[in-house]
Structure formats: C-alpha cells, structure tokens
Amino acid sequence: MTVKIPSSQHPRVVIIGAGFGGLELAKKLRNKPFQVILLDKNNYHNFQPLLYQVATGGLEPDSIAYPIRKVFQGVKNISFRMAEVQNIDSESNCIQTNIGSLEYDHLVIATGSKANYFNFDSISDQFMPLKSVPDALNLRSYILQNFEEAIATNGEELPELINFAIVGAGPTGVELAGALGEMKKYIFPKDYPELDLSRMRIMLFEAGDRVLPAMSAEASAKAEKYIRQFEVEVYLNTPVSAYSGSELKTDTGDVYRTDTIIWTAGVQGAHPEGLDPKSIAKGNRILVDNFNQVQGYKNIYAIGDIAAMISDDFPKGHPMVAPVAIQQAQNLAKNLLSRKADKNPTEFKYQDKGSMATIGRNRAVVDLPGFKFQGFFAWWVWMFVHIISLIGFRNKLATLWGWAYNYFTYDRAMRLIIRPYKRRKHDPQTEKEETAVEA
Amino acid sequence: MTVKIPSSQHPRVVIIGAGFGGLELAKKLRNKPFQVILLDKNNYHNFQPLLYQVATGGLEPDSIAYPIRKVFQGVKNISFRMAEVQNIDSESNCIQTNIGSLEYDHLVIATGSKANYFNFDSISDQFMPLKSVPDALNLRSYILQNFEEAIATNGEELPELINFAIVGAGPTGVELAGALGEMKKYIFPKDYPELDLSRMRIMLFEAGDRVLPAMSAEASAKAEKYIRQFEVEVYLNTPVSAYSGSELKTDTGDVYRTDTIIWTAGVQGAHPEGLDPKSIAKGNRILVDNFNQVQGYKNIYAIGDIAAMISDDFPKGHPMVAPVAIQQAQNLAKNLLSRKADKNPTEFKYQDKGSMATIGRNRAVVDLPGFKFQGFFAWWVWMFVHIISLIGFRNKLATLWGWAYNYFTYDRAMRLIIRPYKRRKHDPQTEKEETAVEA
Numbered sequence: 031m032t033v034k035i036p037s038s039q040h041p042r043v044v045i046i047g048a049g050f051g052g053l054e055l056a057k058k059l060r061n062k063p064f065q066v067i068l069l070d071k072n073n074y075h076n077f078q079p080l081l082y083q084v085a086t087g088g089l090e091p092d093s094i095a096y097p098i099r100k101v102f103q104g105v106k107n108i109s110f111r112m113a114e115v116q117n118i119d120s121e122s123n124c125i126q127t128n129i130g131s132l133e134y135d136h137l138v139i140a141t142g143s144k145a146n147y148f149n150f151d152s153i154s155d156q157f158m159p160l161k162s163v164p165d166a167l168n169l170r171s172y173i174l175q176n177f178e179e180a181i182a183t184n185g186e187e188l189p190e191l192i193n194f195a196i197v198g199a200g201p202t203g204v205e206l207a208g209a210l211g212e213m214k215k216y217i218f219p220k221d222y223p224e225l226d227l228s229r230m231r232i233m234l235f236e237a238g239d240r241v242l243p244a245m246s247a248e249a250s251a252k253a254e255k256y257i258r259q260f261e262v263e264v265y266l267n268t269p270v271s272a273y274s275g276s277e278l279k280t281d282t283g284d285v286y287r288t289d290t291i292i293w294t295a296g297v298q299g300a301h302p303e304g305l306d307p308k309s310i311a312k313g314n315r316i317l318v319d320n321f322n323q324v325q326g327y328k329n330i331y332a333i334g335d336i337a338a339m340i341s342d343d344f345p346k347g348h349p350m351v352a353p354v355a356i357q358q359a360q361n362l363a364k365n366l367l368s369r370k371a372d373k374n375p376t377e378f379k380y381q382d383k384g385s386m387a388t389i390g391r392n393r394a395v396v397d398l399p400g401f402k403f404q405g406f407f408a409w410w411v412w413m414f415v416h417i418i419s420l421i422g423f424r425n426k427l428a429t430l431w432g433w434a435y436n437y438f439t440y441d442r443a444m445r446l447i448i449r450p451y452k453r454r455k456h457d458p459q460t461e462k463e464e465t466a467v468e469a
Numbered sequence: 470m471t472v473k474i475p476s477s478q479h480p481r482v483v484i485i486g487a488g489f490g491g492l493e494l495a496k497k498l499r500n501k502p503f504q505v506i507l508l509d510k511n512n513y514h515n516f517q518p519l520l521y522q523v524a525t526g527g528l529e530p531d532s533i534a535y536p537i538r539k540v541f542q543g544v545k546n547i548s549f550r551m552a553e554v555q556n557i558d559s560e561s562n563c564i565q566t567n568i569g570s571l572e573y574d575h576l577v578i579a580t581g582s583k584a585n586y587f588n589f590d591s592i593s594d595q596f597m598p599l600k601s602v603p604d605a606l607n608l609r610s611y612i613l614q615n616f617e618e619a620i621a622t623n624g625e626e627l628p629e630l631i632n633f634a635i636v637g638a639g640p641t642g643v644e645l646a647g648a649l650g651e652m653k654k655y656i657f658p659k660d661y662p663e664l665d666l667s668r669m670r671i672m673l674f675e676a677g678d679r680v681l682p683a684m685s686a687e688a689s690a691k692a693e694k695y696i697r698q699f700e701v702e703v704y705l706n707t708p709v710s711a712y713s714g715s716e717l718k719t720d721t722g723d724v725y726r727t728d729t730i731i732w733t734a735g736v737q738g739a740h741p742e743g744l745d746p747k748s749i750a751k752g753n754r755i756l757v758d759n760f761n762q763v764q765g766y767k768n769i770y771a772i773g774d775i776a777a778m779i780s781d782d783f784p785k786g787h788p789m790v791a792p793v794a795i796q797q798a799q800n801l802a803k804n805l806l807s808r809k810a811d812k813n814p815t816e817f818k819y820q821d822k823g824s825m826a827t828i829g830r831n832r833a834v835v836d837l838p839g840f841k842f843q844g845f846f847a848w849w850v851w852m853f854v855h856i857i858s859l860i861g862f863r864n865k866l867a868t869l870w871g872w873a874y875n876y877f878t879y880d881r882a883m884r885l886i887i888r889p890y891k892r893r894k895h896d897p898q899t900e901k902e903e904t905a906v907e908a
Contacts, residue, residue, distance in 0.1 A: 178550075
C-alpha cells in the first residue's frame with residue numbers, strides 16, 4: 031500500500047519527526063518549491079522542556095502539546111501524516127511506515143532521542159522515563175497513586191511509597207527534584223494531613239561530581255544549594271547499581287527504599303531501521319557531515335538529537351538540546367534551497383545561546399555566553415524564554431495563566447489520576463533476589 | 470486488612486462516591502459532629518455535563534475534573550480514601566474495598582449511574598460511552614485517529630471512518646452532535662483539506678419521537694432545528710437493532726456505515742454488591758423511602774442517580790440529573806443531624822429548577838419552571854449556570870478562558886491523541902456475520 035499524497039511538480043522532502051527540528055524545518059519550507067511530507071507517530075508537537083511540570087500537576091498536558099495540523103493550516107505545500115516509520119530503503123528512495131510506503135527525493139531524519147538505560151535495559155520497565163506526554167501523565171498518576179496507597183496503610187508499612195528517586199542530575203532531573211520538593215513543602219501536607227511527611231524522601235543520584243554537569247560550576251553549585259533547600263537529598267559521584275523493585279542500591283553500597291525511580295540519566299538516538307551500520311555513531315546517533323548530510327547517502331539528512339556532527343569543537347557531537355535542532359533545521363532548509371538553485375550549501379555553525387534550569391518558585395540558574403546569573407532574575411528569564419518558545423498563542427497564554435495561578439496560590443491543581451499507571455511490581459516473595467547489574 | 474482511619478468519638482458516616490451527591494453531602498457535613506469517610510475510585514470529582522466538550526477538544530480534562538482532597542483541605546472531620554467498594558456487609562455494618570474493610574455507623578451510597586446498553590450488552594465494547602474523563606479522552610482520540618486513518622487512504626476506502634453515529638438524543642447526545650457539527654464546519658476543513666468533508670456524516674438516532682425527550686416540546690423542536698443547521702442527520706422513532714463493527718442497522722431496516730458509535734441511549738444504577746435484591750428497582754436503582762433511606766435498612770442511605778424514590782409525582786423515581794443528587798444530599802445532611810439530635814427527619818421534596826442544553830455556538834434551549842426560551846440568551850444562561858456549577862475558582866476560570874478562546878478563534882485546540890484508543894475491531898472476514906440483537 032502506498033500512502034496517498036496530493037500530486038506535486040516539486041521535489042518531495044519527507045521529514046520524519048515533528049520535534050523541535052522537524053517542525054522548524056517544515057516551517058522554513060512553507061510555500062517554498064518543495065512538497066513537504068511531515069511524519070510523526072503523534073498528531074502533536076510536544077514541548078519536552080516542560081514535561082516535568084505536567085508530571086507534577088503544574089500544567090495541563092494540553093498546554094505543552096500542540097496539534098501539528100494546526101501549525102500548517104492553509105499551507106498548500108505541506109502535508110502531515112500520523113505514521114510510524116519502520117524502515118528506510120535508500121536504494122529505492124522509499125520508506126515503509128505503518129500506513130504504507132512513501133517515496134522521497136530528500137529524506138530528513140529528525141526522530142530525536144529516547145531514554146538510555148545503559149546496563150539496566152532488562153529492567154527498564156521498572157523505571158519511569160520523562161520523554162513524552164504519556165510518560166509525564168504516567169508519572170503524575172504514579173506519584174499520586176503511591177500517596178493514596180500510603181495513606182490507606184497510614185504510610186507505616188510501605189515507606190518506599192513516599193520516597194522518590196531521580197537518577198541523573200541533568201536539567202530534567204534537577205527541575206523535577208525541585209518541583210517534587212515544592213509539592214512536599216506546599217501541597218502534600220495539606221492533601222495528606224494524616225501522613226508524616228517528614229518521612230518523605232526525594233533523592234537525586236548523579237554519577238558525576240556535580241548537578242547540571244553541562245552548565246557552569248557556578249550554576250551547578252547554586253542549583254545544588256537550591257534543591258537542598260527543598261529537602262532534596264543530593265548524592266554525587268553515586269552511580270546506581272541495582273534495583274529490586276523496592277530497593278535501590280548504589281555503587282557506594284548503600285540501599286534506598288523507593289517505589290518510584292525516575293530515569294533521566296541519559297538519552298540515546300531513536301532512528302528508524304535501514305541505514306548502513308557504519309553511519310551509526312556511539313549513543314545510537316547518526317553520523318552526519320557539516321551540512322547534516324548522513325554519511326554515505328546523498329539525499330538523506332539527520333538533524334537534532336539524532337544527528338552526530340563530529341568536529342574538533344564537538345568531538346562527541348553537539349549537545350542534545352532544542353536550540354541545536356532548531357538551528358540545524360534552519361540551516362538545512364537554506365541548504366535544500368541552495369542545492370536546488372545549484373548554489374553551494376553552508377556549513378552548520380552552532381550559536382550557543384546558553385542554557386538554564388529552574389528550581390522551584392523564584393529560583394533559576396542561567397548561563398549565557400559570558401554572563402552567568404542565578405536567583406530571582408534568572409527565574410524571570412527562564413519563564414520568559416520558555417513562554418516565548420511555546421508554539422501558538424493559546425499554549426503561551428495557557429501556560430502563563432497556569433504559572434500565575436500556581437505562583438499566587440502555591441497550588442498545583444492538576445493532581446488527577448486520570449489513567450492509573452500499572453508498574454510491573456516486584457514479587458514480595460522474590461524481592462530479595464534483586465536484579466544485579468553492573469553500572 | 471482494615472483501612473486505617475484516624476480515631477474519632479463521633480459516629481462514622483461512610484459515603485461511597487464523590488459525584489454531585491456524595492461530594493455535596495460531605496461538604497454539608499464539614500465540621501459537624503460526624504466522622505466522614507468519603508470514598509471514590511477516582512481521586513477527582515468529574516463534572517459530567519461538560520464531558521462532551523473534552524471529547525471534542527474544546528476543554529482540557531483538567532478544567533472539569535477537580536481533586537477531591539483539595540475540596541477538603543484543612544477539614545478535620547473528613548477523610549478521603551481512593552477505593553473501590555466491593556461489597557456491603559450490612560449485618561456487621563462493614564464494607565469491603567480494594568484497600569481493606571471499613572466499618573460504618575451510617576452508610577450513604579452515592580455511586581451514580583453507568584451506561585445501559587440494554588440488549589447490546591454482549592457487544593458493548595463496540596460502543597463508546599461518555600460517562601467519565603477517560604471515556605471522553607478515548608472518544609477524542611478515536612475521532613482524531615479515524616480522521617488520520619481516513620486521510621492516509623484519502624478517505625476513499627473506508628467511508629465509515631468519517632461517519633459518526635450517536636445513539637440517544639438526550640442532552641449528552643444532542644450537545645455532542647452539535648459540537649461535532651461545529652468541528653465539521655470550522656475545524657476539520659482546515660485540518661484535513663485533502664478530505665472531501667461533504668461525505669462526513671453525523672447521525673443522531675433516537676427511539677422516541679423527539680430529541681431531548683425530557684424537555685418541553687418547544688425545546689425539542691428548537692434543538693432539532695439547531696442541530697440540523699450543523700448538518701446533523703436526525704433519525705427519530707428509529708431504534709438501532711444491530712451493529713457489525715462497521716454497519717449499523719436500525720429497526721426501520723436501514724443500514725448506516727460508521728466506525729464510531731457513541732452510546733448515550735440510557736443509564737442504569739451502578740451499586741456495590743451485598744444489598745437485598747428486594748431493595749433493587751428497575752434500572753438497577755436502589756429503592757429508598759422519602760428520607761433516602763434504603764428499604765429494609767436502618768442506617769443505609771442512597772442519593773442521586775442510584776436512588777429510586779418512587780412516589781405519585783415520580784412513579785419511576787426522580788430524573789437522574791445533578792440537581793436531584795445535590796438536593797437529596799442537602800436534605801440527607803440535615804436529616805443525619807436531626808436524627809442525631811432525636812428530631813424528626815424531613816421528607817425530600819424535589820425543587821425542579823429546570824433543564825437546558827446547548828447546541829454549538831450561540832444556541833441553547835432552556836426550560837425553567839413556567840418560562841421557556843431558546844437561542845442566544847439561552848446560550849448565555851447555559852454558560853453562566855455551568856461556570857458557576859464548576860467546583861473551584863481555578864476550574865471556573867480555566868473553563869471561562871477556554872470558552873472565550875474557542876468562541877473568538879472558532880477553534881477547539883485540544884485536538885490531541887495522547888493515548889490512542891484501541892477498539893476491538895471487527896474482523897473483515899466475518900464482517901457479514903453481524904451480531905443481531907433484538908431492540
């Protein structure tokens with residue numbers, strides 16, 4: 031079966047993935063002499079940096095997800111198809127998807143990344159990732175389910191229910207720890223007055239020697255101070271080594287009881303099958319040249335998290351963050367047009383605009399090129415940058431109003447278990463036989 | 470296992486269900502000399518009258534669901550437990566739940582209603598009910614999934630994908646038909662320009678001879694006119710008789726192709742096990758006296774949809790609507806206090822405050838006692854009544870802002886397939902062997 035697409039006299043660009051990169055590329059090719067087919071397994075673009083706020087009841091999922099069709103309403107040269115790509119057949123310039131096969135003149139892989147569980151792959155269903163809207167809703171449900179379960183037993187029998195472990199102290203881990211800390215301080219005591227919340231623990235484990243390892247030492251130090259103010263326990267130089275389903279072991283030999291492990295320790299590329307294994311780099315990313323062209327292919331490109339553009343400046347490729355994806359998309363759009371006009375393409379140059387993370391109300395850390403600051407003003411900058419980065423007027427306004435509400439009421443109103451999450455639970459009989467893995 | 474509850478010297482009132490009735494009763498017993506235990510299988514109260522707006526992308530689920538714990542923050546004599554009640558043991562004044570057993574002095578059953586599929590019970594999983602937030606989200610997903618599937622084949626092969634049947638023309642059926650009609654007019658042509666939407670059909674089937682049978686003839690006539698303006702096909706005196714998975718047959722012998730059947734044709738009581746079968750009336754409701762006391766039991770009460778209070782004025786019991794539940798809750802709260810003070814209880818008297826339904830933008834029908842009106846002003850009244858009935862400032866404001874956005878943009882922004890819905894699909898091989906049932 032072939033996916034039906036309106037006929038066009040223009041060359042066809044098929045973009046796989048409507049994340050930051052894929053969506054930006056399609057936008058830049060609006061009303062240009064290409065037929066653009068944008069594919070995504072979801073019918074919405076998902077603003078990943080705010081998923082942790084959905085997970086902690088601070089924002090509705092609808093505020094950070096945006097229907098892709100709405101972005102391209104009235105645009106004649108762009109068609110969206112909700113599809114999962116199963117295979118790339120570069121010989122015949124064709125991809126196989128769950129809705130049929132589709133030919134391309136140019137193929138752009140913008141499939142992003144997924145959680146990397148490293149040696150824990152076999153028990154990864156014990157961990158909660160935070161990469162998608164369903165992930166965030168599952169986590170929101172699971173936190174609340176565990177509190178409900180704890181109160182049913184007065185929290186005496188199962189201390190692990192109100193203990194939360196976060197593995198990985200990158201921005202997602204740190205921001206989530208801060209949000210949980212806020213809930214511990216402002217929400218849970220009011221919702222669960224019968225529980226002794228001094229026994230609730232939020233534990234952040236990091237294999238490296240500081241939180242936010244990709245940011246400045248100043249930002250790391252301040253961020254650690256801020257999350258500790260929310261009674262988050264920070265364990266640095268502490269890789270985790272085993273999990274039994276209720277007990278987490280670390281390399282240091284310590285054991286922590288917890289029913290919930292949020293895994294933010296690493297990501298890896300998530301690409302469709304069919305590319306030459308030689309084009310795949312470490313971390314499952316696709317090797318590209320300075321023009322985002324996939325090594326060994328003339329008309330296949332990769333942008334964003336999935337692309338590994340190795341250079342002296344970036345020996346491991348660029349950081350897997352939204353600004354890289356967006357800038358690569360912009361450059362690739364230009365190059366597709368240049369190529370069409372027989373002009374020389376432009377090499378990609380990353381403009382590092384800085385990075386930031388927020389920790390609870392009134393606190394953030396910001397690293398700009400040549401200018402680092404933390405605290406209240408940083409928090410305003412963080413909010414401003416995230417609001418303007420959201421797609422669409424509705425989502426901007428909905429998020430702004432959600433934040434204003436949260437700020438003035440000290441509330442996080444979306445404490446709803448809409449779809450209970452069922453984790454494959456440990457069997458109490460075999461609990462002692464924990465799954466040991468090497469870290 | 471016994472559910473752990475703080476000790477109290479006051480008699481214990483256990484309320485099963487935090488719908489309109491159960492929640493109102495608990496509110497009225499705030500800081501009164503009772504220990505109130507409120508149970509619900511969900512951790513939120515769900516504003517059922519607006520579920521159809523969630524199903525059609527007009528409101529976030531978070532705007533019409535409200536965390537129960539938030540309602541009772543700081544209230545010392547009320548405890549909430551998320552639990553499903555499995556059995557009532559009236560001999561020992563005890564209920565069994567999935568989190569343990571619980572003793573009561575007074576038991577109030579406020580478990581509401583569920584869809585009644587009548588003779589279609591065996592194939593009820595082919596129909597989509599609209600009684601809960603997950604129901605609404607499933608329907609939202611399924612409508613959009615079917616559009617995505619239709620466009621993958623250009624809508625040529627499977628006309629049933631963009632046809633929608635609603636069985637039952639009560640308020641939910643009529644309001645949903647209007648909302649789908651609005652989407653057909655304002656949203657789908659922009660989202661799916663490649664589909665021929667003149668082929669999309671919205672079909673409303675009603676066994677009776679008019680839509681909104683519980684309202685005035687005037688309201689019925691106007692409502693039918695309004696939905697027909699949105700190109701909804703209205704089939705009166707048309708019970709459905711069989712469904713093959715893609716073809717719906719009616720008693721009139723006609724066949725309609727559709728992949729989606731929304732079932733709003735009837736409800737029945739949803740009560741826990743353990744009551745004397747003699748206490749159960751037609752439609753699975755519990756027989757109560759004029760004080761909402763369950764027949765044959767001294768300390769068990771039923772309120773709202775689940776209660777059948779038979780009288781000359783209401784030979785089939787009261788209508789299964791929110792105002793009855795709320796008023797019965799208020800009366801029962803008074804009577805529990807009277808009984809405690811050895812005073813005579815008061816009989817329940819229903820104050821009919823009227824009923825209303827809305828059809829798309831600018832149109833509604835309102836029946837007040839002695840005053841009927843339809844059209845633009847009715848629509849304002851409808852909005853006002855629904856906004857003030859929502860629980861909590863946040864949900865009121867969120868809904869108001871959502872409606873303002875929808876009104877001015879002609880948009881319904883929540884067109885998100887967050888969790889795809891998987892209907893047990895018909896097997897094309899056996900499609901001809903339809904499940905025949907008697908209507």
